Amino acid sequence: MDGPANVSVDEITFMRGSTGLTTRLVVATHGRGVWTTDVDNLANGPYAPNDFDGDGRSDIAVVRNSPTPSTWHLRKSLTGYQSFQYGVSGDQIVPDDYDGDGKADISVFRASDGYWYAFLSGSETYSLVNMYQTGDVTAVPGDYDGDGTADRALFRRSTGYWYIRASTAGNFEVDWGVEDDVPVAEDFDGDGADEIAVFRLKENETWYLYNFESGPLAPVQFGVYGDIPTAGDYDGDGKADIAVWRPFDHYWYFTYAVDDFQGYEGFPWGATGDVPVPGDYDGDGKYDVAVWRPGDGNWYIRQSTNGYQVVHFGAAGDKPVSRKTWNAVNQRPAEPGTPRRAPPSWARPQRRAS
Numbered sequence: 128m129d130g131p132a133n134v135s136v137d138e139i140t141f142m143r144g145s146t147g148l149t150t151r152l153v154v155a156t157h158g159r160g161v162w163t164t165d166v167d168n169l170a171n172g173p174y175a176p177n178d179f180d181g182d183g184r185s186d187i188a189v190v191r192n193s194p195t196p197s198t199w200h201l202r203k204s205l206t207g208y209q210s211f212q213y214g215v216s217g218d219q220i221v222p223d224d225y226d227g228d229g230k231a232d233i234s235v236f237r238a239s240d241g242y243w244y245a246f247l248s249g250s251e252t253y254s255l256v257n258m259y260q261t262g263d264v265t266a267v268p269g270d271y272d273g274d275g276t277a278d279r280a281l282f283r284r285s286t287g288y289w290y291i292r293a294s295t296a297g298n299f300e301v302d303w304g305v306e307d308d309v310p311v312a313e314d315f316d317g318d319g320a321d322e323i324a325v326f327r328l329k330e331n332e333t334w335y336l337y338n339f340e341s342g343p344l345a346p347v348q349f350g351v352y353g354d355i356p357t358a359g360d361y362d363g364d365g366k367a368d369i370a371v372w373r374p375f376d377h378y379w380y381f382t383y384a385v386d387d388f389q390g391y392e393g394f395p396w397g398a399t400g401d402v403p404v405p406g407d408y409d410g411d412g413k414y415d416v417a418v419w420r421p422g423d424g425n426w427y428i429r430q431s432t433n434g435y436q437v438v439h440f441g442a443a444g445d446k447p448v449s450r451k452t453w454n455a456v457n458q459r460p461a462e463p464g465t466p467r468r469a470p471p472s473w474a475r476p477q478r479r480a481s
């Protein structure tokens with residue numbers, strides 16, 4: 128540790144890197160400065176999504192599609208404001224830690240060409256991966272093999288097939304889901320690897336979870352049609368909890384892993400038209416309930432430890448960066464009774480000859 132010896136310590140804070148690979152011990156002696164040291168593998172604990180500066184806190188960010196190319200505006204909790212031009216309109220917004228350095232990397236998936244684009248924070252280099260899948264595929268990054276590095280994965284909405292490129296376990300395909308399921312990647316059983324999961328709106332609003340090592344977990348019926356899945360570790364026990372945000376009554380509903388997904392609780396947070404953007408904004412290892420309001424560009428964050436805060440960041444037309452809910456919000460199946468409209472033929476992505 129790079130600090131003076133023989134000082135009295137007023138405060139010790141453990142901060143986790145976004146993957147849990149690096150744990151940083153921060154020692155602050157009030158009035159005498161702050162210094163830090165990294166302690167590897169102290170915990171394989173919860174991580175903060177969208178943590179671009181690696182301080183264990185989710186950062187606030189929006190993507191502005193116009194003019195092209197898109198601009199990412201980041202409000203990083205440790206290192207402050209940054210803007211970065213990346214992607215185009217229509218890209219799926221999928222930041223995650225693809226190089227395992229503990230910081231989220233700016234990233235998009237483009238369903239029209241099947242490429243997964245990222246700017247890797249560790250090496251500051253651009254990464255381009257051909258997923259060989261185009262069309263109705265939803266990008267679902269997660270750490271499916273539990274090595275601490277995010278894996279690129281696609282879910283085909285018409286077939287329920289997953290195409291996963293795991294950083295250590297290699298490529299695999301899984302038939303886990305049916306048409307119009309909403310894919311989710313979270314570590315529901317706390318083994319350090321994300322489950323392949325779907326929230327089935329079509330039949331009975333049931334969550335189907337699949338552990339790549341041990342197979343299916345017990346299905347959990349939770350939610351109603353139209354709910355947006357917002358799963359994450361809200362109580363900080365290292366296991367993701369099943370959660371939804373309900374757009375019509377603005378309630379967040381939870382059923383906890385620690386209770387074997389029995390029982391539930393809920394409370395209101397948000398308003399009509401809001402976008403749920405859960406994350407760990409105060410860095411205490413528990414997810415915080417949060418919404419972004421397109422009308423006023425405010426982030427309303429109900430932190431698990433430090434009270435609530437309202438942050439003005441973004442403008443109408445921006446997309447809030449939330450890798451946990453972006454796909455659920457933007458690629459939901461149509462409301463019941465809403466006829467499905469095919470896009471005009473000129474708007475359909477070109478299929479690659481194979």
Ligand SMILES: [Ca+2]
Binds near residue numbers: 177178179182
């Ligand atoms: Ca941060």
Ligand SMILES: [Ca+2]
Binds near residue numbers: 223227
């Ligand atoms: Ca990274």
Ligand SMILES: [Ca+2]
Binds near residue numbers: 275278294
């Ligand atoms: Ca991985």
Ligand SMILES: [Ca+2]
Binds near residue numbers: 406410411414431432
């Ligand atoms: Ca928190």
